[in-house]
Amino acid sequence: MAVSDTQAVAATGRSGGLAVPSPLVILKKYYSVLLLIIVWEVVARLNLVTPFLLPSVSSILKGVYKATLEADLIRDTALTTYRALLSFCVALVIAVPIGISMARIRVIHWFFDPIVSIGFPTPKISFLPIFILWFGLFDRPKIFLATLACTFPIVTATYLGTMGVDKYLLWSARNMGTSENSLLRKVIFPATLPQVLNGAQIAMPISIIVVIVSEMLMGGGGLGNYIMVAQRFADSVSVFAGLLVISVLGYLLQKILEKVRALVLHWHEETQHESK
Amino acid sequence: MADIVARNVRKIYNPDKRYPVLAIDEVSLEVRENEFVAIVGPSGCGKSTLLYMVAGFLDLTAGEIKVNGKPVEAPGPDRGIVFQHFALFPWKTVLRNVTYGLEEQKIPKAEREKIARKHIDMVKLTGFEHHYPSQLSGGMKQRVAIARTLAFDPEVLLMDEPFGALDAQTRGVMQEELLSIWSKRKKTVLFVTHDVREAVYLADRVVIMTARPGRIKEIVDTKFAGYKSTEEVLESAAFAQKTHQIWKSVREEVDKAGPLDG
Amino acid sequence: MTVRSTIVVLWRYAPIFILLAAWQMASELKFVPDSLLPSFFDVVHRWLEFLADGEIAKSGTFLWDAVRSFFASTVVTNTAASMWRGMVGLGLSIILGVTLGIAMAWFQKLRDFFEPIVMISYPIPKPALIPIFIIWLGLGHISKIAVIFAGCLIPIVISAFNGARGVDRYLIWSARNMGTREGKLLWRVVVPASLPDILSGIRMALAISFILLVSSEMLAAKSGLGFLIFFLGESGEYAGMFAAVLTITLLGFFADRAYLTIMRRILIWREE
Numbered sequence: 001m002a003v004s005d006t007q008a009v010a011a012t013g014r015s016g017g018l019a020v021p022s023p024l025v026i027l028k029k030y031y032s033v034l035l036l037i038i039v040w041e042v043v044a045r046l047n048l049v050t051p052f053l054l055p056s057v058s059s060i061l062k063g064v065y066k067a068t069l070e071a072d073l074i075r076d077t078a079l080t081t082y083r084a085l086l087s088f089c090v091a092l093v094i095a096v097p098i099g100i101s102m103a104r105i106r107v108i109h110w111f112f113d114p115i116v117s118i119g120f121p122t123p124k125i126s127f128l129p130i131f132i133l134w135f136g137l138f139d140r141p142k143i144f145l146a147t148l149a150c151t152f153p154i155v156t157a158t159y160l161g162t163m164g165v166d167k168y169l170l171w172s173a174r175n176m177g178t179s180e181n182s183l184l185r186k187v188i189f190p191a192t193l194p195q196v197l198n199g200a201q202i203a204m205p206i207s208i209i210v211v212i213v214s215e216m217l218m219g220g221g222g223l224g225n226y227i228m229v230a231q232r233f234a235d236s237v238s239v240f241a242g243l244l245v246i247s248v249l250g251y252l253l254q255k256i257l258e259k260v261r262a263l264v265l266h267w268h269e270e271t272q273h274e275s276k
Numbered sequence: 277m278a279d280i281v282a283r284n285v286r287k288i289y290n291p292d293k294r295y296p297v298l299a300i301d302e303v304s305l306e307v308r309e310n311e312f313v314a315i316v317g318p319s320g321c322g323k324s325t326l327l328y329m330v331a332g333f334l335d336l337t338a339g340e341i342k343v344n345g346k347p348v349e350a351p352g353p354d355r356g357i358v359f360q361h362f363a364l365f366p367w368k369t370v371l372r373n374v375t376y377g378l379e380e381q382k383i384p385k386a387e388r389e390k391i392a393r394k395h396i397d398m399v400k401l402t403g404f405e406h407h408y409p410s411q412l413s414g415g416m417k418q419r420v421a422i423a424r425t426l427a428f429d430p431e432v433l434l435m436d437e438p439f440g441a442l443d444a445q446t447r448g449v450m451q452e453e454l455l456s457i458w459s460k461r462k463k464t465v466l467f468v469t470h471d472v473r474e475a476v477y478l479a480d481r482v483v484i485m486t487a488r489p490g491r492i493k494e495i496v497d498t499k500f501a502g503y504k505s506t507e508e509v510l511e512s513a514a515f516a517q518k519t520h521q522i523w524k525s526v527r528e529e530v531d532k533a534g535p536l537d538g
Numbered sequence: 539m540t541v542r543s544t545i546v547v548l549w550r551y552a553p554i555f556i557l558l559a560a561w562q563m564a565s566e567l568k569f570v571p572d573s574l575l576p577s578f579f580d581v582v583h584r585w586l587e588f589l590a591d592g593e594i595a596k597s598g599t600f601l602w603d604a605v606r607s608f609f610a611s612t613v614v615t616n617t618a619a620s621m622w623r624g625m626v627g628l629g630l631s632i633i634l635g636v637t638l639g640i641a642m643a644w645f646q647k648l649r650d651f652f653e654p655i656v657m658i659s660y661p662i663p664k665p666a667l668i669p670i671f672i673i674w675l676g677l678g679h680i681s682k683i684a685v686i687f688a689g690c691l692i693p694i695v696i697s698a699f700n701g702a703r704g705v706d707r708y709l710i711w712s713a714r715n716m717g718t719r720e721g722k723l724l725w726r727v728v729v730p731a732s733l734p735d736i737l738s739g740i741r742m743a744l745a746i747s748f749i750l751l752v753s754s755e756m757l758a759a760k761s762g763l764g765f766l767i768f769f770l771g772e773s774g775e776y777a778g779m780f781a782a783v784l785t786i787t788l789l790g791f792f793a794d795r796a797y798l799t800i801m802r803r804i805l806i807w808r809e810e
Contacts, residue, residue, distance in 0.1 A: 032651040033658060053674060111553045118554065121794030122787040123748040126764065128756070129771030129779055134574060168363035171333050174351040176377035176428060190367045205663065213665045213753045217768070224666070228757075231669035239669050243662070251661040267367040269410040 055237045063241035073226065077245060080211055080222040083139060084253070087146030088200075088207045095151045096196055099158025100188065116155055124149040125213050138220055146210040150203035154196065161195025162188060194268055197261045204257050208250050223249070278344035278354070278431040278464055280307040280330060285339035287325055299325050301489040303339075310462040314475035316522065317485030317493075318530040323468045326490070327434050330466060331357050343432055353381060356430030360437040362417045364409040370396065370420050371405040377428035395423040398457060415446035422454070426461070435467045439474065447471075451478060452506060472523045476515065482522055487529045496522055576777040585781035588612040612766070613785060619761040620751055620786075623679060627686025628747045635691045635743075636736055639698025643732075644724060649699075656695055664689035664746065665753045672758055682754045682762075689750045690743035697739020701732025734808060737801045744797055748790050763789070 027034070037057050043049060044056030051059070067073035101108045124145060131141035165188055173187045174180075215224025223246050230238035287300040299322040307313045315323045328334045330341055332351040341348045343355060356377075364373050371392055378388035396402060399419035409417055418438060425433065438454075439447045451474060458465065469475050475482045476498045484493045498518050503509045558578050564570050565577030572580075592610030596603055608614060642649045642656075668685050675681035705728050713727045755764025763786045770779040 029650075030654045033654045036655065114551045114554050115557070118787070118791050121745060121748075122790035123745075123752045125749055125756075126752045126767055126783050126786045129767055130783060133771070133776065133779075166361075166363065168359045168361060169365065171328075171331070171351065172357070172359065172363040173365075173376075174333075175331060175353065175355070175357045176424075177353040177380035187365070190365070193367070205661070209663045209665055209749065212663055213749075213756075216665070216668070216753075217756055227666060227669050231672060234673075236673060239673065243666050243670065246666045247662040250663050254661055265367075267369075267408040267410065269366070 052234060052236050055240055059237050060240045060244060063237040064244060067238065067241060073241075073245065076221055076223050076226045077249060080208075080215065080224065080246075081249060081253075083142055083211045083215075083222065084146065084204075084207045087143050087211065088150055088204055090143070091147045091150030091154055091203060091207070092200060094147070095154035095199070096158050098151075099155045099196075099199075100162050100184070100192065102155070102159045103162035104184075104188075112155070116152060116159075120152040120156060124152075125210060128214055128217060132218065137218065142211055142214040142218065142220075142222075145214060146207045149210045150207045153202040153206065154199035157195045157199025157202070158192060161192035161198075164195070165191045194265055197257075197264065201254070201257055201261070204253055205250060208246075208253065212246060279309045279311075280305070280432060280464060280466060281342045282306075282326070282330070283340050283342075285326070285329065285341060286337045287322065287329065287334065288337045291337065298489040300329075301491050303490065303492055305483060305492060307464055307466055310464055311481070312458065312465040312467065312479045313481050313483060314467040314469055314479035314498075315483045315485060316469060316472055316475045316526055317490065318487050318526060319470065320488055321485045321529065322488065322490030323485055324436050327357075327436050327466060327468050330432075331355055331434050353377060353428050354430055355432040355434055356425035356428065357434040357436065358418075358421050358425050358438045360440045362409070362421045362441075364417055364420055364424070366409050369406050369408055370401060370412075373409070373420055374424045374427050377424060381428055391427055392423075395427040396420075398426070399423040399453070413446075414442050415450060418442060418450060419453075422457075426457070431464065433463045433465045435465065437469050438467075439471075440469070447474070454478065455506075472526060473519055476519045476522060477510065484522060484525050485529070487532045493525065493529065498522075573776070576780055580777045581780040581784065584777040585613065585784065588778065588781060589614070616761055616763050616766045616782075617785065617789065620755065620763045621789075623682045623755075623762065624686060624747050624751045627683040627750075628690050628743060630683075631687045631690035631694055631743060632740060635694030635739075636698045639695040639700075639736075640702045640724065640728060640732065642695070642699045643702035644728070652695075656692060656699075660692050660696070664750055668750075668754050668757055671754075677758050677760075682751065682759065685754050686747045686750045689746050693742050693746065694736070694739045697735045697742070698732060701735025701739075702728050704735070705731040734805055737804065741794070741797055741801065744793060745790075748786075748793070752786060 040054070041057045044051065044054050064073070098108070098112060102112050103109070127148070128141065128145055131145045135141040135144055169187060169191060170183065173183060178186055211222065212224035215222035216228045219225050223242055227239050227242035230242060282303055282305045285300060285303045289297040289299055303326060315326065317323050325334060329336055330343065330348060332348050332355070365376065368376065371389070374392040374395055375388045378391055383391070393405070396405060399422055401416060401419055401423070404412065404416065409420065412420065422438070439450050442450060455478060467475070467478060480497070480499050482496045482498050484496065485491065486493045496518065500509050500512065500514060503512065509515055561575070562578040565572065565575060589611050590607070591612055592607035594603065594606045594610050638652065642652050664685070667688055671681040671685045671688070675684055709731060710723065710727055713723060718726055751762070752764040755762035756768040759765040763782055766782040767779055767786070770782060
């Protein structure tokens with residue numbers, strides 16, 4: 001209780017100096033984006049290019065609105081989110097123990113090191129047809145493939161993080177009577193956490209990408225499927241609308257992960273600097 | 277309370293590899309109960325290695341080290357250590373860092389909070405209990421590290437260049453505080469430093485080590501009795517003379533070590 | 539290579555050989571049906587067939603025919619198609635991305651203009667652009683090149699920008715002090731100093747380019763390894779599909795290794 005109190009005080013003390021940016025400041029900062037949107041709208045309205053090639057911004061926004069009302073866009077967004085998040089979480093559960101044990105146990109390192117060093121740089125999406133062959137046509141191949149793709153960056157980051165734990169931190173804990181067995185939980189894991197989260201932040205967009213590409217290729221709903229169907233029906237408005245929703249989804253998931261990071265690593269230097 | 281006895285200690289790094297390094301050779305040393313002994317020597321002479329062996333982090337190649345009559349086998353809370361770079365747990369607050377060792381000693385919660393707060397107060401950090409290490413200055417971090425180590429009440433205090441990472445002013449203040457804490461709570465202290473003045477000022481005896489392989493070159497008594505204040509000690513002729521003598525002795529070793537170990 | 543280092547390499551990659559052996563055993567012992575997992579030897583056999591199936595008009599000279607047939611084979615033609623697309627797309631994005639990134643760090647006006655655009659396009663999952671580029675540029679080479687270009691551009695811009703912005707100002711001051719003129723400062727100090735960031739950005743882009751390449755070829759192409767994988771999968775030719783997947787896997791791995799080697803060469807001056 002006392003901890004959060006002093007922190008709250010410290011936080012209010014800091015944010016007191018920050019002014020809320022006025023609309024004019026935002027306008028000035030993002031003028032290029034606004035300009036781009038205006039030029040786009042004008043080009044589309046004047047029919048300088050066909051609406052098939054470039055639908056106007058307003059018609060895309062209208063498209064998003066209409067598709068939301070018809071609920072199919074919401075369903076597809078939910079499907080993609082579910083698949084991406086599930087894969088991401090399963091990958092975390094699998095990858096963190098592998099990464100830590102690679103750093104601590106020689107045999108495990110020997111076994112996984114060549115697999116990771118070959119598997120990491122290769123495009124996992126090429127395994128999709130194999131996964132379809134093995135796991136059928138519905139959710140499973142999509143989720144398994146995204147899980148596989150997310151595993152590599154998290155394993156690598158966790159491994160490097162565990163290897164890099166300060167020797168003196170470990171010595172210090174042992175000096176104070178921490179047993180070898182509890183060293184993992186009390187020191188190694190928290191000290192590795194920033195690196196694990198780095199890996200997670202790399203993995204999150206990968207999970208979205210793999211899910212979307214497999215939806216594009218396999219169907220079965222989801223935003224990838226949504227834009228692919230729209231493209232086949234030459235419905236450019238829906239293609240752009242889908243792209244917009246996918247981008248917002250990617251942005252939101254990334255932001256949420258950043259918030260989680262700041263929350264989990266509230267003790268870390270980076271968090272202290274940000275809030276100053 | 278305890279004493280430290282090292283007999284014919286030798287340490288070879290990479291004994292099985294192609295280039296083994298003889299770091300420490302035939303070191304024998306006795307530190308009496310409640311005595312403050314400093315070790316000085318050129319960089320790479322193995323003074324920290326010796327300290328880590330007393331702490332139990334490194335194995336001996338030959339010889340033996342006994343603390344309180346028992347041979348050292350593993351690290352343990354009877355020998356508290358303070359590192360140059362603090363080694364505080366960055367994810368724990370000041371208070372939780374200090375209670376950590378007590379928790380490992382299975383001391384009940386209420387009591388360990390009390391002990392921790394007492395030690396935080398002793399290093400003058402009251403009010404910072406709920407800060408994280410990343411919010412503290414170097415000097416404050418080292419105070420936490422000292423409070424953390426003293427809190428679990430080790431019989432022996434091992435200090436590995438504890439003030440080496442601090443600026444000159446902070447270092448002076450910290451030295452004085454360490455002395456005042458030590459005079460109130462006597463402990464056996466083994467203190468590694470490359471600052472000769474610091475060693476002469478703090479220690480009862482100063483051990484000078486040779487360039488690699490580290491051996492004990494000489495041991496100088498540096499107890500100054502009969503002075504009223506710190507300033508008086510620091511300004512006395514005896515202090516200046518001892519400092520100069522030890523500095524010259526270390527300097528000879530630095531020159532011997534040559535540019536490679538510089 | 540000495541005997542000793544050969545053993546070291548073999549030992550290091552032994553788990554891969556163990557996995558391949560396990561794969562072969564699983565097929566031999568009928569743990570899994572061939573329809574789900576063709577045996578490793580079948581896959582290798584199919585791969586060799588793909589390497590020898592180049593159809594050419596015989597000229598009569600054996601060696602010349604062999605060379606021409608090699609270059610007309612399924613593996614080589616499709617690999618070449620993929621690599622051509624990938625290299626052009628990635629190459630263009632490197633040229634434009636590095637230039638733009640450094641210019642943004644150097645000229646405040648450019649930064650004000652481009653930074654919000656870059657930041658807004660960063661979180662777009664790049665493969666979602668594929669349908670749009672198909673609408674714009676059709677099903678040929680160009681749409682794939684454009685997708686790879688667009689997908690790789692942003693990370694390269696960001697890494698070049700961060701690298702150039704993070705150049706130690708004392709480095710710039712001391713160069714000026716020694717008489718480097720403003721015009722040459724960029725080329726002689728800023729570019730080399732930001733090279734580590736740029737090169738690691740390009741490495742990331744290399745990985746992205748492979749993902750985009752394979753996805754776009756799977757979605758819409760008549761050639762390339764991605765096309766081959768999907769085509770063979772659809773037609774139930776599983777040994778061939780595995781062979782194509784192995785080809786792209788090895789290609790991705792060796793591309794990354796080669797890039798890493800070059801990067802280390804260039805950055806030999808850097809302290810580890």
